[in-house]
Amino acid sequence: MATTSPRERPPLALAPAPASAADGPRVDQGEADRLYGEALAAARRAARVATDLERIAGVAPQPGWQLAATSVRRAEAGLRAAAEAIPELPLDVPPADRHRAIVLGPLSIDRLRRIAFWGGSALALTRLEFDLLVALAERPGEVVSKADLMRRVWGYSGRVTRTRTVDSHTSRLRRALLDAGSGATTIVNVWGVGYRLAVAESGDAA
Numbered sequence: 001m002a003t004t005s006p007r008e009r010p011p012l013a014l015a016p017a018p019a020s021a022a023d024g025p026r027v028d029q030g031e032a033d034r035l036y037g038e039a040l041a042a043a044r045r046a047a048r049v050a051t052d053l054e055r056i057a058g059v060a061p062q063p064g065w066q067l068a069a070t071s072v073r074r075a076e077a078g079l080r081a082a083a084e085a086i087p088e089l090p091l092d093v094p095p096a097d098r099h100r101a102i103v104l105g106p107l108s109i110d111r112l113r114r115i116a117f118w119g120g121s122a123l124a125l126t127r128l129e130f131d132l133l134v135a136l137a138e139r140p141g142e143v144v145s146k147a148d149l150m151r152r153v154w155g156y157s158g159r160v161t162r163t164r165t166v167d168s169h170t171s172r173l174r175r176a177l178l179d180a181g182s183g184a185t186t187i188v189n190v191w192g193v194g195y196r197l198a199v200a201e202s203g204d205a206a
Contacts, residue, residue, distance in 0.1 A: 032086055036127075039083035046076035084126050102137045104199040106182070109137055118180035128153060129173045132166075136187065136197035145194040170195055 053069035102109040109116040114130055116123045125133065131153045136144055146166045150156040154165065174187045188196045 036083050036086045039079050039086070043076050043079035043083065046072050046079060050076055084128070087124050087126065102134070104137060104140050104197075107137065107199050109134060118177060118182050121180040123176050123180055125173070125176055128169055129176065132169055132173055133197075136195060140197050140199060143190045143194050143196045147194075149194065166195075 050069055050072040053065060053072060057065035057069050100110060100112045102111070106119045107116065111134060116125060116130065116133055123133075132149065135149055135152045149166050153169075170187060170189070177186050185198055188198050190196055
C-alpha cells in the first residue's frame, strides 16, 4: 500500500501541525487497519486453498497439482508479508502529551498515536516493530531477554523456547533506525540473552 511518507515531520516534542486540504489525500488509521485485516483474511483463504491442493497433489499423478499448491503457498506468504508491512499511521489527535511519551535523546515515541521519530524523521514501522521498540525503550540501557519480549510483544505465555521471531523483527527494527540516521549500535544484541536499547543523552521515559 503506497502512502505519503512523513519523513520530514518535526520530532514528537514539537508535534506536527494538523494537515490541511492542501496537503493532499490522507490515509487514516481506519483504512490502514481495514487493509491489514483484509490482507490477513486473504492469506488465510490462500492457506486453505493450498491445503486442499496439497491433499490432492498427494494422491493425484498430475504434477500440475503440486505446482498449483506451491504457487498458492507463495501467494499466502506474500499476503502475510504485505499485511506485516502496512505501517502504523498517526491519528488526528491533539499535540503529543509528554505523559504518554518516551523521549530518549533523538528518539521520541508517542504510545497513544503509535508513532516514533528519530530526530526529525518518522520511523516506518510495522505494528510488531513499534511494540518491540516500546518494550526496549521502556527499559533503556537494560538487557531485555528474548523470553520477556516474546511475552510482552507477541503475547506468549509459559515457557518460551523459539525466539528466532524476535531476532528477525529486531533486525528489521534496527534497519529502520539506521535508515532514519541512528548509529549502528542503537539496538545491541547481547548473545544468548536478549537485546538492549542504547541511545545517547537519554531523557526520561513517561
